[in-house]
Amino acid sequence: MPRTYIDTLRDHEDGAKVVVYGWMQEARIMKNISFLMIRDNTGTIQATFKNDEATLDIIKRINRESIVRVDGSVNKKSISKAGIEISGTSISIVNEAEAPLPLPVVDPVQADLETRLNSRFMDLRKRNISAIFRIESALLWGIRQYLHSQKFIEVHTPKIVAAATEGGSDLFPVRYFEKDAYLNQSPQLYKEVLMSAGFDRVFEVGPAFRAEEHNTTRHLNEFTSIDIEMSFADHNDAMAMLENAIRSGIENAVRENAEDFESLGISISVPETPFPRITYEQCIDLLQKDGIDFTFGDDFSPDQLRTIGSRFSGFYFITEWPSSVRPFYTMPKSEDPRLTNSFDLQYREIEVTSGAQRVHDPKMLIQRFNEKKLDVKSFQFYVDAFKYGMPPHAGWGLGLERLTMILLGLNNIRETTLFPRDRTRIVP
């Protein structure tokens, strides 16, 4: 007899025979009957058993969180809160749980984050925790669907690399046989090379690695990066692609995950596009009107971003950042080369995405390398791709876990990462 998922029990007739598999969440043994709360990934259901000797003998032996099989029939006349239960005819233990549990599944008092992450497999059994990852998966699915509809192809570029993307020092070294290599910080160089290769539009979803020493609530040392690059396009094209991709992701999550939002106790609405745009220089004006001193060429502090972000209700773009705070591959603005054709997508004070039109002229690229005091020789395969026909191009990189965090109003990126990697954690 096939397994029935708990959320589909309602679709059965009253009295229909069913088999349910799941975790035995709680047992209440009364004088004549026992109530077992059974949980699977779709929900919980009460199973009621008459206390005949054999059944009672089994029920008494079942530790909480053991995997059980319940055979019974659907009872739609149940007086339980749910209005439906299973009248159990037999129960068996499929895989026994030890007692005590390292972390309770049903518990009004939430353990601290470190304890939860140490026993992540237990923590994730709570519906309001697993909901985060079902929503994250749905967001990504919606983003992918949009990119697919726009004729992007999905690519996979290497994570073991010989050169730093940003030329920085935030690199994890890897011993690659006899060679020294690194974990890639971003697929930036490779996706640009693929523009020279003629792919026109590519996206990649994969891990990115940053050996940043600081331990914050918004950064991880390994995260999931959604990256796109498109040819014969500029920063405006890339921004349009980004806001539409995010809207598609949210639309999909709202459509597919109503119950998960409910279990999180939040509701989100699909943002209207286009998102508002404000230039870097307009941001300075805003700050100065508020009496805040700011030097052109600096990056905004978190406090300053909070001030700017308070003008917007959700997503907004800050555009035309100065060259001084953008990486070497960013295209200068032709009318004012102190500025660039770049953007950050912000959500209140939090940066969600960074993107830009890129330099495509090989001479300008070399000049930018020199300005940033980077060694061209370490980037030879990248520079070569510019010398023999590189189209104008633009793109962005979006951190999936950070997007989920801000949309769900969570205050720590570890909440949206199954097994986070930070300054001190590599287990589990």
Added chain:
Amino acid sequence: MPRTYIDTLRDHEDGAKVVVYGWMQEARIMKNISFLMIRDNTGTIQATFKNDEATLDIIKRINRESIVRVDGSVNKKSISKAGIEISGTSISIVNEAEAPLPLPVVDPVQADLETRLNSRFMDLRKRNISAIFRIESALLWGIRQYLHSQKFIEVHTPKIVAAATEGGSDLFPVRYFEKDAYLNQSPQLYKEVLMSAGFDRVFEVGPAFRAEEHNTTRHLNEFTSIDIEMSFADHNDAMAMLENAIRSGIENAVRENAEDFESLGISISVPETPFPRITYEQCIDLLQKDGIDFTFGDDFSPDQLRTIGSRFSGFYFITEWPSSVRPFYTMPKSEDPRLTNSFDLQYREIEVTSGAQRVHDPKMLIQRFNEKKLDVKSFQFYVDAFKYGMPPHAGWGLGLERLTMILLGLNNIRETTLFPRDRTRIVP
């Protein structure tokens, strides 16, 4: 005026004004007119220009593979082979290519693979090379669509890990701040932990790293692994999921990529499901009938797999492998514990996927660790997930590049990897 992709020029009226961007592939300058072959990601088109002085001056300066913009009108009365061309009114150079090229794009003589990989951005400009990656992307999209329809959620597990998945020595060491860590060989342990966490069905598409010393045409040190794991399921459920996912991938590629198959000069058909199944012991019988000596418990040699594979026209499963050649997490067959509830998906002599029902009983797991002489302490986070309610589960891992290789009949996995990583190569 918006850019027109070359493959959509046919949809325009004769005489319609268009702007085309692309690579200048070839120029033939005649007495009164010039013929330029322009290429974008969708195809090539001939643009014809009258040799007025200004135009001729530009055309003479255009090196092959430069990025150009062509303004003109659609000419459907063209006597060219294609029956359509652009009557050019103006041409400009968007980004100039240097000469000579490191690798020709139009060349009947194919360079050797090493040379091609060294200038991969040029190599990929050939339509029969880029076609491989458009097909690979379409295969993955079709596989994803199937898994999504079966309620799998997509997850991302860490690639920087403290413990070896298989306990083997084929690990790339990573320096993670003060700690020693490794690149993950497979998401196996994490996806199993997610079954204990209650996710029911998960899949992951991400890089996997194997520090194997040998340099073969079928192995890479970094590859894209498609992994699934499903709860309350056995090896038969996992095999059904696999054959349907692969069929969905091929269906999608055949539907979306007709021109790419044409440029590769091959046509593939959607395989019928279910795929044939043959047990390990039946394979031994087959070999012995052919007079080949074989000891129970060994793995098959490539020659032996060729003999077995010759009985099948495409995909087939070899099931019930002996415990001796399967990893510790493989479920023994209850009727005969020398064997396991495992399978390999084969395509002729090549292994495409490995999968199995997994051990879910924590006592049996510890016993299997001991049999394989693995240190349980290195796997504590994994073992813990089995002690507090682990459902029966099954899954598989499928190498995307290898699947593409066998479907397209290519003889080297580097052909289906944009930037391969092997024993000696980490650039580009």
